[in-house]
Amino acid sequence: MTDLEMIKRFQDTRKRVRENMGKVKHKIAVISGKGGVGKSTFTVNLAIAFAAKGHMERVGILDADFHGPSVPKMLGAKGQMIQSDDGRILPVIGPMGIRVVSTEFILPDENTPVIWRGPLKMNAIRDFLSEISWGELDFLLIDLPPGTGDEPLSIAQLLPDLDGVIVITIPSQVSQLVVKKSVNFARRLNLPVIGIVENMSGFICPNCGTKVDIFQAGGGRKIAEELNIPFLGSIPIDQRICEDADNGKPFILEHKYSPATEAFMEIVDKIEKYLEAQDMLRENS
């Protein structure tokens, strides 16, 4: 393909994605500079929270983290795939009517590594994304691959009219170096940053109640202040979060009255307020 053909193809794909997302009210990307900070767990629980707060059957998740797609497993919706008559992809229905599409569904099987070379892989993923029929949704959450490289960039460029991105980090200083890169990544793409979430923030011993800062403390708030973006809150470590994810149960439903769920729901409130403000701005413009 010539450069011009490549550009035309990208524009076509983007147009199809836009059409298929035409009835999605809010689109939020969840990003992190580093993997392993709980991005997918956060995304899954945020979807559940929205569904529980009056948006049953009107929330979707696009799991675009194709190196380690884990959303289907965390939602107990693994290994399913639905294709419609006209070739378009219909999302799998998870708990509370959450519509899930994962790049896992296009990987041959869970043991196969994605070692296609860059352009080939990105074309396949873009084509896949452009075929999804989302229907009417209030919220679509997009779990992007970690990092600030070519791949999250390619996918982010494909998605039209994002409300903004949420950056997930852990408290350590080493992680903060990478958070700065994420925020700059969002800014270069002209995506507003809704805020930073500090995950895995302190651990309370379930036996004696001692608090231990396993991954240090306070890095998320510090970096948010330094970069002048909102700090959404800290979610403490709870060993049941990982257990629930492994069992395909959303933590905030299983453990409604835990400190982690409380912290999480405060963050959800802040995100909702951000989106309401966006709506008002749109109506007034």
Next chain:
Amino acid sequence: MTDLEMIKRFQDTRKRVRENMGKVKHKIAVISGKGGVGKSTFTVNLAIAFAAKGHMERVGILDADFHGPSVPKMLGAKGQMIQSDDGRILPVIGPMGIRVVSTEFILPDENTPVIWRGPLKMNAIRDFLSEISWGELDFLLIDLPPGTGDEPLSIAQLLPDLDGVIVITIPSQVSQLVVKKSVNFARRLNLPVIGIVENMSGFICPNCGTKVDIFQAGGGRKIAEELNIPFLGSIPIDQRICEDADNGKPFILEHKYSPATEAFMEIVDKIEKYLEAQDMLRENS
């Protein structure tokens, strides 16, 4: 560039890398399917362990994880770079004479995200790697980017005669899905897998001694058995590991008599035995 020119260029770069690594006895890559599992922390402490066991000034680390290069910070060797008269890159000297080269040294500054597009970026990184003058080393540890995509593939293909790869994971099931991909990735590249290390395996409350499996338990051993590759051991969570990394102090030197250090040193013994066996095979062939 035509395809033929591209291939020629890659072969030239590979030849230069091979020449510059000519006096390096053992080369080991450290990989993980997911980020955030402690790959860089493991690499840094493995280098320190080798140095302390009779290889002072004869150990090197190549931090090729360009999305989140953290080795220099963890070793307290940040923000330095040395270039020789003839344009070749001389590694920075870290604690115990460890020679460090990090892709961090070619990033404009720590806040800049790497959003160069794929081929451009990989060429720059390959050129950079081919200019490094390692000198005489007993061990070179290579910290690859997480994932099984284009980027770790491109770098792994560039490195000649690797002794093998060590796969780092955390215990959870969600992580094991990704470990399988890593092992297949290594196999497709014909790289022997030295073994799997389960990191962040259980947490002992420093106050009451209760053990809590924050990221579940046993996943590393289970997946090693399933894939029929050696299980090297489990390293427990210790909050001082993250603290030390943030402060640029290698944990196994700072906390010599901790359970995490003990577990770590047993893993080092197994890696040494693997390398000795490799040496014997080479001598006999």
